[in-house]
Amino acid sequence: MSKDFPFPETRVLAVAMGRYVGNTMAGFVMQSLGCEVAALNTVQFSNHLGYGQAKGTRATAKEITDLYEGLKESYLDDFDMILSGYLPGAASVEAVGSIARDLKYKHTMKPGSFFWVLDPVMGDNGKLYVAEDVPTAYKGVIKDADLILPNQFEAETLSGVKIVDMDTLKEAITKLHEEYRIPHILITSISLPSPGAEKSLSVIGSTMTSAATPRIFGVKIPAIDCFFSGTGDMFAALILVRLREAVFEIEGLSEIDAWRSEDDVAATDLPLARATEKVLASMHHVLTKTKEKRDEAMGKYHSRVKGRGEEDDEKKFHLVKSKAAEVALVRNLEALKNPDVKFRAENV
């Protein structure tokens, strides 16, 4: 370990979508922070689906399984972690579940030596954008995950609890800990009505105790008024690295099953809380820069259209806007590597 890489060498299997959004994003973030990444792309599209149109192909569950078998046969399955993101259907969710279980089984004798970060990509703002059988498939595999990263809608879908206030939020988290025994939960965007207050987003996390009770903390960040694409994958990749780092800062914790902190550790002292703070610092910086770049690009677009006296083409406008909102990462790496923590975890 060195100053630059405050955690041991780490091999990650990243199962997610191709192109910029998905593995290109997640893989790059993890590689930049020092992980060896084997990218298993579940989808190869020309662009992400936010554009409203795309060309490309989806990997079948059999292709996913075959690729993993190929890795195994060449002794390349010595992964320390797996990060799973967007999966195109229930069969692929099950295939990835089997891969993760297989890896987990291999590590049974060495607690803490394998960790699965699962982002149950299913939908947002009350709408499912995957096939209808995907939620059931996820409910079947999440009991093997070590950390899940649902957004509010996905947390509701998995727990069956509609989140409308702090009490229902706690209820949802408690259910996920108790029923599925998921050690770590991070709900990536909670926006509860708070009249009069400035618009903000909260990330809510919890690491369960030995009795499967929650330890809940929250980090509040100012909302940036813009839709960005790729943020979910960036978040997932960053949290994987920062959690590993935070765990290795605590003597012996990396040798405990699922890196679950002792029961006497308070919510705001959890490694998951430390990791979340760092991740949000990086995200906030990169997204602020992206917003500036986006506004500049859109300004140029508007004056170009105006200059030509053209009518605004709604479809083209949407496509140009989508491109302008792609996370501006490669030239803002410093903020990934050395986050300047501003938003702190608080008790909820």
Place this chain on the structure above:
Amino acid sequence: MSKDFPFPETRVLAVAMGRYVGNTMAGFVMQSLGCEVAALNTVQFSNHLGYGQAKGTRATAKEITDLYEGLKESYLDDFDMILSGYLPGAASVEAVGSIARDLKYKHTMKPGSFFWVLDPVMGDNGKLYVAEDVPTAYKGVIKDADLILPNQFEAETLSGVKIVDMDTLKEAITKLHEEYRIPHILITSISLPSPGAEKSLSVIGSTMTSAATPRIFGVKIPAIDCFFSGTGDMFAALILVRLREAVFEIEGLSEIDAWRSEDDVAATDLPLARATEKVLASMHHVLTKTKEKRDEAMGKYHSRVKGRGEEDDEKKFHLVKSKAAEVALVRNLEALKNPDVKFRAENV
């Protein structure tokens, strides 16, 4: 432009193999050095073919074309450069040729605004490892490339000249400039017999003059006695970035078609020579570190096998050796970013 990124924002379309070798390598290198990369994977294998076995799928020429059409339809085809690497068959070579021509045509009115780096991956050490119709396909498309990166065998295959000494080397380069009008050529590994001398490798480059005559330079590097995988893709990605950087250091050159230097620029003063020096500095550092890591891993493997009193399993040995020789990149990024130039271009 800033100290960290001494060239303007650059969007690259990278067409090559998936997983660590190929786009994961090339894409990561270019992203780390500040390029926006759209990765169009032509192959998704569990591992590269050096392992002697792999599972996965190849993209058809139609799938490659479709992905590009998808990018176009969403106004995502505003690439400044294209890097093409391993392509699985003649049809994909032709498909990529069409894509590059299409992009080139779009940029006709703005000389220097588009550049194609083509690595004609076909074989090595006298042996073809692609289908027999691939060389003919490459001969049909290289006239549109701005820089090609053949190894000795590939340069022989494309030029039809067997390289045995300095004269035949010059003949091969002259033929590629004259017959195909390829502005820049870099032969990535030349090993000519020189009795008594220490084992070394040379990289030989040339940028043609307005009369299509060669300007040849060479950079000699000490050979590292080990086969590494992924070096070709790493080299290609690095040269793309460093050539762009070297070109932007010279007033006005980036607005000249194919970035071809004035006729009075000497071979050793070419931007291609500057770029090659930087690339080889990075490569040498990373490969030296990889060799150390590899030797350590192989030492551990041998003592483990011995300790168990096992017979050496030849197949397993080959697989373990292949893995140990994967380029150790993610923890040696400093050498990519800030190469310490030791080997200088010389006249040939």
